[in-house]
Amino acid sequence: MPSSDAQQPFSIPVPSSHDDATQTNASGQSPTVQMHPAAKWLGQDTARRLGIFQLPENFLLSVVIPVYNEVNTIEAVVDRVRSSGLPIEIILVDDGSRDGTRDKLKQLEAIPNTRVILHEKNQGKGAAIKTGFTHATGDIVVIQDADMEYDPQDFRYLIQPIIEGDADVVYGTRYGHQDRPVAPLWHYAVNRIISILTSIKTGLYFSDVETCYKLFPRKIIQDLVPKLRENRFGIEIEVTIRLARQKTRFYERHIRYHRRSWDQGKKIGWKDGVRALWCILRY
Numbered sequence: 001m002p003s004s005d006a007q008q009p010f011s012i013p014v015p016s017s018h019d020d021a022t023q024t025n026a027s028g029q030s031p032t033v034q035m036h037p038a039a040k041w042l043g044q045d046t047a048r049r050l051g052i053f054q055l056p057e058n059f060l061l062s063v064v065i066p067v068y069n070e071v072n073t074i075e076a077v078v079d080r081v082r083s084s085g086l087p088i089e090i091i092l093v094d095d096g097s098r099d100g101t102r103d104k105l106k107q108l109e110a111i112p113n114t115r116v117i118l119h120e121k122n123q124g125k126g127a128a129i130k131t132g133f134t135h136a137t138g139d140i141v142v143i144q145d146a147d148m149e150y151d152p153q154d155f156r157y158l159i160q161p162i163i164e165g166d167a168d169v170v171y172g173t174r175y176g177h178q179d180r181p182v183a184p185l186w187h188y189a190v191n192r193i194i195s196i197l198t199s200i201k202t203g204l205y206f207s208d209v210e211t212c213y214k215l216f217p218r219k220i221i222q223d224l225v226p227k228l229r230e231n232r233f234g235i236e237i238e239v240t241i242r243l244a245r246q247k248t249r250f251y252e253r254h255i256r257y258h259r260r261s262w263d264q265g266k267k268i269g270w271k272d273g274v275r276a277l278w279c280i281l282r283y
Contacts (some may be wrong), residue, residue: 017248036045053160061088061155062218064123064132069099070146077146078108084152086159090114091132096122126228126235133225142215151210158215158253167251168220169243171206172213174257183259194276198237199214200282202244206252210236210276213255220248230279233272 063081067074067076074092081090094105096119108206117131129143140159144152154172161167195209214236220243230238244250 001107015235017222030189041071053163055087056079056139056163058131059087059163060138061086061159062091062136062138063088063144063155064091064093064129064136065144065146066093066095066128066132067097067101067105067146068095068122068125068128069101071097071100071104073147074101074104076107076148077144078111078114080148081144081152082111085154086155088113089119089136089138091126091135093117093119093132095119095124122205124230124232126233127239129235130225130228133221136218136222138218139219140215141221143212144263145212149258151258152256154213155254156207158213158255160255166249168217170215170247170251170253171208172255173208173213174211176254186234188257190231190273192228194237194273194280196242197277197280202241204244204250206240206250208252209240211255214239230275232275234279237281239278241280241283269270 002052058156059233065074065077065081078090078092081088090113092105092115094102094106102118105116105118115135115267117130117135119128127259133141142155142158144150146194152169152171153283156173158170161170191208195206198209199205210233221239224239224242226240228235228238
């Protein structure tokens with residue numbers, strides 16, 4: 001059962017950019033959950049835009065965290081995930097860390113609803129994500145990076161379209177709004193090129209296909225895992241294209257993002273950008 005501190009009131013603060021959402025291939029299905037009591041005085045439309053709603057009974061969110069040499073941030077990330085106010089399980093997959101991260105993980109494993117899985121050799125972020133997916137038991141699965149770039153307070157806002165039956169998969173987009181730190185032009189340009197080419201390949205519009213925050217119903221992503229080949233950052237493209245081919249209903253919602261630099265430990269590089277382009281052609 002989820003730990004008591006993970007079952008807090010449902011209302012959470014959201015950034016101003018959360019007033020709008022972009023939907024791809026919407027189904028028009030009716031909502032399947034009841035609105036939070038706050039909707040009575042906020043109004044149903046306003047409450048929905050703010051991500052205020054009631055969770056289904058016994059709901060559980062699986063948070064998969066791939067970890068590689070993140071000794072300085074992993075404890076803080078786990079604390080932030082646990083403070084999201086949602087019933088969660090945390091699955092930490094260490095991908096061969098050699099900087100003391102594993103000692104930290106031994107301590108974190110004692111936290112209720114937290115599991116640690118170790119890769120003896122570094123295989124890549126994609127490999128760690130796939131391992132995490134296979135061990136998830138929650139209703140919805142989300143990827144969380146082991147740094148401080150992404151804010152788990154956005155989880156509740158992101159799961160809403162899936163719970164209400166409006167989407168199969170939700171991506172948190174870092175772009176398309178003004179409430180964010182300004183990124184270097186080259187970083188933005190590379191992400192835009194990859195997202196545009198993926199959009200052309202799939203026939204669906206994605207504003208940020210390389211985002212970390214991707215949320216899936218557990219059955220959808222676990223059924224896909226045996227087909228996945230990419231073991232590094234190319235998994236972002238492969239998952240998207242394979243799901244699009246299955247006529248998956250995608251949804252995008254804005255998220256907070258605080259970009260870190262390479263000096264601070266950022267790991268994705270130009271080779272991963274080239275691999276992303278290859279994945280667009282391959283899959």
